[in-house]
Amino acid sequence: MEASFLFLGTGASTGIPVIGCDCAVCRSASTFNRRLRPSGLIRCGGKVFLIDCGPDFRQQALRYHINHLDALLLTHTHYDHIAGIDELRVYFFHNKQPLPCLLSKESFQELKKHYDYLFDRENHASSVKPNLQFQLLNDSGTAIVEGIQIKHFSFSQCNMLVTGFRIGEFAYVTDIRNYSDEIFLSLQGVQKLVVSAISNIASRAHFSVDEAIEFANKVGAQETWLTHIGHSIDHEKMNPLLPPNIHMGYDGLEFKISV
Numbered sequence: 001m002e003a004s005f006l007f008l009g010t011g012a013s014t015g016i017p018v019i020g021c022d023c024a025v026c027r028s029a030s031t032f033n034r035r036l037r038p039s040g041l042i043r044c045g046g047k048v049f050l051i052d053c054g055p056d057f058r059q060q061a062l063r064y065h066i067n068h069l070d071a072l073l074l075t076h077t078h079y080d081h082i083a084g085i086d087e088l089r090v091y092f093f094h095n096k097q098p099l100p101c102l103l104s105k106e107s108f109q110e111l112k113k114h115y116d117y118l119f120d121r122e123n124h125a126s127s128v129k130p131n132l133q134f135q136l137l138n139d140s141g142t143a144i145v146e147g148i149q150i151k152h153f154s155f156s157q158c159n160m161l162v163t164g165f166r167i168g169e170f171a172y173v174t175d176i177r178n179y180s181d182e183i184f185l186s187l188q189g190v191q192k193l194v195v196s197a198i199s200n201i202a203s204r205a206h207f208s209v210d211e212a213i214e215f216a217n218k219v220g221a222q223e224t225w226l227t228h229i230g231h232s233i234d235h236e237k238m239n240p241l242l243p244p245n246i247h248m249g250y251d252g253l254e255f256k257i258s259v
């Protein structure tokens, strides 16, 4: 089946440039160093799946002509991954169809706290909110949306459970800090991998570049791209330092995936 993945955003939670920062990367003229909040789009057999919906979603949807969606796959409920959720209203204006939203039970509870009006059943068909059809995920398993198998698995960041998604030989793993070795069973056979790495130094919440490389090597994908990249990393300087099969992701990069 024809399928592809498009990076809508590859930046850390602040986006790059960071407001008020005059570091070399934030001042850089290279478009590779301009990173919107992390998000991706899978196109698969005519279906369109959005991974996360951060504060830059409107800009991303306009830039990449995302005029239709078939599902939202939510990794977790930190601001940089959900703050654009209200923008999804416009899809309901157009097609009057609820949008399937796959998320963990933990994310569902958190989303309820942040966006209580999304759960107001009395206003079910109201135009004041996106009409999401929540599908709660267990820690790992397979969901089928529009006839397409979407595998999911879990890991954690600080104390938050985060969901990874896999379609065919492609997997998206962002905001990963702690994981059990079972994750490699879920990722067995993945040939194209996206994994987050914030800087050269590991943080409480994120892999360093070296940790992401180590993780990618364990997965053994043919190719890996880094995402969720902070402003301490210059795209052009970092790329040549990476192993040949590991690359810097950048906004607008699209590649084929096999499903």
Ligand SMILES: [Zn+2]
Residues within 6 Å of the ligand: 012, 013, 038, 078, 080, 081, 175, 228
């Ligand atoms: Zn994040």
Ligand SMILES: [Zn+2]
Residues within 6 Å of the ligand: 017, 018, 021, 022, 023, 024, 025, 026, 027, 231
């Ligand atoms: Zn900066």
